[in-house]
Amino acid sequence: MLMQRSATLLLMSILPWCIATSALAAEPAQRLQRATGLWKVTPTTSPFSWEICVDQERDRLIDDDLWSDFEQECTIASQGRDGDSYVFQSSCPGAKLAGHFKGDLAKAYTLSSDTTMELNGKTEVQHLELEGVFQGACPAGLAPGAKKMRGGMVMKTLYTHR
Incomplete structure (x- = not known):
């Protein structure tokens, strides 16, 4: 009985870690999420x-910034992480998209494709x-997901269906 309880406790302590680790490993490129606030x-x-x-x-x-409707249109063929770098290869309608992300999603990053x-x-x-580059809090009047283009034109939120 003691051995069965120990095995159960061990499994209960390891299982959440295994699930979290596999979820992190399977996290696709489109889930790269910046910190809340204003980004230039x-x-x-x-x-x-x-x-x-x-x-x-x-x-x-x-x-939001590279391929509109990426999640619906593209399939990731391969991806990998190395420290603060992330690379992926994907197939999209009529094209192949290869991307490289490097940086900190709370401060500054470079995304090339x-x-x-x-x-x-x-x-x-x-x-x-x-x-x-992270700029701080969003200004009043700029809704989450909205883009303000150089020159002042504001595009409505990209988050309508999320």
Whole structure:
């Protein structure tokens, strides 16, 4: 009886850790979630930066700033983590998307991607690199999920269906 109780206690203490570890290992790229607050996102190859008011529970970094509808349209073929770096390969409609994230989702990050597609019989690769920096609390009037583009135009919340 004592041995059975010890085995049960051991299993009860190990099982939650195993479940949490497997859930973390299976966490897909689209679940990269920034800290709640205002983030400034700047593409390194474009002058068009924006600010986004993030609600961490509903944030989807890849979906919101890289490939709209990524979760619904794309399938992750491979992914891996190494410290504060994360890489993934995915298949999307008419394209392959490879991404690399590095940084801290509470302070600053760099997200780069290569989208490979066939265009007019040729293979084209579009490279994009974004730098995100946490700015603090969201300003009054900017709803969670809303983007304020450089120049002042505000795009409505991206979180409508989340």
